[in-house]
Amino acid sequence: MEATIDVQGVYKSFGPTLALDGMTFTVAPGQVTGFIGPNGAGKTTTMRVILGLDAPDEGAALVGGRSYTSLHRPLTHLGSLLDAAALQPSRTGRNHLLWLAHSQGLDAARVDAVLGQAGLDKAARRRAGGYSLGMRQRLGIAAALLGDPPVLMMDEPFNGMDPEGIVWMRGFLRSLAAAGRAVLVSSHLMSELEDTADHLVIAGRGKVLADTSVAGLLAAASGDRALLRTIDPDRAATVLEHAGASVAVAGAGLLTVTGLDTGQISALLAGQAVPFSELSAHRATLEEAYLGLTHDAVEYRAAEGVRP
């Protein structure tokens, strides 16, 4: 079986709210795919459709080329963590994994193995109702690993984790991808995924806004903008605009130049003897790139509310 998730043109509405508006993307094996977007972008709904929990109005989601609901022992194909709080409080963590294991024809030995992997051996025989948020996340991860699946899918796994937990989680996700698994991780904060994801699917308003590698996204967002500090902004602007650049005032004696790289700018200004004290290429952060992409989606929602 191919270790992939394939979301193909999925539409889903809840009453008057269009939650998914042709969501389409693919999760490839051997890397961590970050699924990022503001709250309400449709990330959780997409994952629920992938798991067969919500039936799409149109389109399909495939796991390894097959629909999830047709899978026999599905947890051996796709491990998922959607809601770590979804636990019967009076059942112990170990027993929670035990019934899941039994539903897949697995035994208690497998339960103890994943408890160790998730670092939850000590609390395993305590009631899940008394678990901290971080312990619940670890139990959820143990459940996702139970069937040793080639594909993993986690919804906001960093939520409620302490810094130590976040570091552990990052390493853990990277190691899963390094072992050849396809890993889809959602988040509404780019910073959480910055050093973890190899590939990004940026969603807004129920569809994909960008489906790109991290490097590609940065390059696209940075463009060929440069920052110029000069004591004669008027002359500098005239010279650069004459050469085809667009120039905007960014502050007192500060210009933003688009359309020329720093080498060209420096040569032009030197040739016309325009003095400048600072010239630097602008480097966008992932956060800026992400905000630039999702800005419209967020504003749209704020302005128009739900879509009929």
Next chain:
Amino acid sequence: MTATQAPPRTAAPAEHGSFAATLRAEWTKFRTVRGWVIGLTVAALVTVLVGLLSGAGSMSSCNGHPCHFLHPVGPGGEAVTDTFYFVHRPLASHGSITARVTSLTGELPTATGSGRVRAGQGPQSGMHPGLEPWSKGGLIIKANTTQGSAYAAVLVTGDHGARMQYDYTQDIAGPPGRPAPASPRWLRLTRAGDTITGYASADGTHWTQVGIATLPGLPATVQAGMFATSPPYSVTTAQGLLGMSGTGGPTLASAALDHVSLHGTVPGAWTGTQLGAGRSDASPAMPGRYHQAGGTFTVTGSGDIAPDAPGGGGPGQTLDHTLVGALAGLIAVVVVAAMFITAEYRHGLIRTTCAASPRRGQVLAAKAIVIAAVSFAAGLAAAAVAIPLGSHVLRANGNYLYPVSLLTEVRLVAGTAAMLAVAAVLALALGAMLRRSAIAVTLVIAAIILPYLVAVTNVLPPGAGNWLMRLVPAAGFAIQQTIPNYPQVSNACAVAQGCYPLAPWAGFAVLCAWAAAALCGALLLLRRRDA
């Protein structure tokens, strides 16, 4: 990058063991929540305890002393009433008796509104002419004059025409009509070994066979002759929350017979014998008599030859009274069963369940099997303990318990357990549909326990109460009925007396139908709704 455009492969056929795994997972789920296991244990315990408490509170005494009623037992092991006046002669293993009944008349007590008249009170005081529908007189062949011995009779009745009855529980209808001097009724019984055949005729020439009775082990010499008897009269005068109050008392029937002829008699003369009607008779009856003038015999008797059914006037408890606690146990079972699914909705666990077992119908089926099995086990253990313990307590308190066959007792134990199991499935299905345990539990209690209480306490008129007990899931309680409804006994069939309007398995089938319907609804919603 481009999306993989590989077409979806066709779904592989479900491999074997997938349902077994789901079933095992649901069983693991159930046993790992301590509250649910405790809940079912409580269900079993309250079933036993409430039964014992109810038994301990059920005292029966006669003027402050233990009652010493005789409770004859028929050839089939059931409690019987065998009280009548018998004019008889010995009969050999082959022979016959024939007679013409020219009239059947009687006397009924005049209602005074002061409750029941018991045996031994002034006979004929406040009586007026009249017959009970099941007053009877005619010919009878009986093993001996001991109460409860085997017999076969062909007889005329107050309102039910000519009949052939034998061994208390058997009743076959013959030609209709009550005999009168202008329209007498000829009757005949023939004996050939253990086989007795009853005939009726309008003219003594053209005979119709009414029925054939086989009485195994009938002695070579039996008693054959004429009899008359009449069951106690009772009328319900008031209905209250805690039962009915009525008035009534013993009645008398007189049969006039002539053209009496016997074949195959052994030497002996006509003897008049009163069976029952003493102080130790459980149901009220008056002593009878007979009078012979020429060829005409007038036989007068009081009582009945019939199965002793609860509500028929005799004091006694049916065995299902030891299981009144099942009502309390049922509440605990229903709560646990509803929570078995609603807890998953409440905690969002249903999504984990559906992700682990995407075939939702299988999940529902597995849950139903698990909750039914554990409820059945709890009910079985409770009933198996409550019946012997409860019987002991009831008897120790001076109560008479109607005997039942082993098969009936097994049905009572297994049926009570099955009723709990099916009620649990109903609660589970409603829980799956409504996703809220409080609403599901309230609905099941309203459908099972409320109608039962309404029927027991006679809040509704008997007709409406009986229809309710036929239609709603509470009909399942009929599985606990131990004494059959005998049409030839005119007792009030009341739920309080362990008598239900539907036969045991029919009532149970009504409950099953409700559970099946709810399960179908739950399946439909579970498949259609997003988890």
